[in-house]
Amino acid sequence: MPTDDWRQRIVCDPELHHGEPCVRGTRIAVSVLVASLATMSIDELLRQYPQLRREDVHAALFYAAEAAHNTLVA
Numbered sequence: 001m002p003t004d005d006w007r008q009r010i011v012c013d014p015e016l017h018h019g020e021p022c023v024r025g026t027r028i029a030v031s032v033l034v035a036s037l038a039t040m041s042i043d044e045l046l047r048q049y050p051q052l053r054r055e056d057v058h059a060a061l062f063y064a065a066e067a068a069h070n071t072l073v074a
Contacts, residue, residue, distance in 0.1 A: 006066075009059035021063060023056045033060040 011024045021030040028049060033056075036045050042057050 005055075006059035006062040009056050010063045021067075023052060023060065026051055028052065030060040030063050033057060034064045037061075 009024050010021050010030060012019055012021050016022055017027050017029055022028055023030070023033070026049075028051075033045065033049075033052075036048070037057075040048075042054060045057060046052055046054065
């Protein structure tokens with residue numbers, strides 16, 4: 001997956017999950033996926049959320065990486 005393809009899979013809609021970035025077509029927040037990967041594998045995550053595809057998880061990680069890169073931390 002090219003690194004900018006996350007834009008096709010991650011949405012920020014004020015009407016959905018309070019505008020938090022989510023996987024398109026779900027209410028699953030990027031933050032939930034990234035935090036879950038701290039304690040489980042992608043395969044475990046996909047079993048827990050069968051509506052997701054591996055590309056959705058990769059898109060969430062690319063989104064999080066870009067968001068972290070563009071955020072200044074004091």
